[in-house]
Amino acid sequence: MRELKLKSVAYLIVLLTLITSCKKEDFGQEANQTTVQNGESEIGGEITLYEVKGDKITVVKDYDVSGSDRDFQNDRDKHQQIWDLVTKIVPLSHRNKMDKFLIYSGQSSGTAGFVDPTSNDLSTWRMGIAIDYAYEGGFNTNKELSYTIIHEFGHILTLNNEQVNASTAENNCNGFYLQEGCAKNGSYLHTIYKRFWADIYPEFKDKHNEGQTRMDQFYEKYQDRFVTEYAATNLVEDFAEVFAFFVTKENRPSGSTIADKKVLMLYEFPELVNLRNEIRSNGGTRSAGGVNILPEPGKWRSVHKH
């Protein structure tokens, strides 16, 4: 599962949990053990599961919930409002990669969103959005929800079957091997690895093995390589964060840091530039119905802890 954490209170605990669960994919040395349960594997806090067809979602299952989660379950308008934002960020042309949509409560896991595959070949994915965080302080406060959705979409973009071959064994992988399988030669993840991670990867693995304090030191040492601290978690999170910056920042970065160069790298892919334009024109501009769905640079960072 690829997730985006949000809450500072749960930050350390969740981060430790994530690191534990991420060891295989980070180091890419173990066999692919992804368990696919058709979008119904438990993540904690499930409220309502939907099936996705184009622009529409239909309820597959209401989970047994109580208290505030029950209120969230009954408030279908809120589910739809979140989904409407997802449809503005994930273009229809990419929606066929998403067949499940989950509304859940993020409090137990401290996560704002996640994606996981619903098929063994990685051709379809579930996206989960934490409704409590989505409405904290009002809907999409500081465009944090927009940012979360863009980040999670970045995972689907890099981990789907066109990018990653789930059945290729590690010793036959000529790209970058991770938990989901072999990120193909020339794939987005393989490219970012070759250019920006290969030289520090042995050190990253060592620090990662040694725990959070070492990872903090790793980030401090290589801060100019990462757009956010969370990006230093691993290669996959790095790409998702770089993608979110690529989409949400109005202008190209200057290119003076390695973090900047990562964002500039995405401009080299015409299909990603098209995607960026499409997301921004679908509601990202101030002229689109007066609703700016994209985070205003600098604003979200003050509250977005993940």
Ligand SMILES: [Zn+2]
């Ligand atoms: Zn993520």
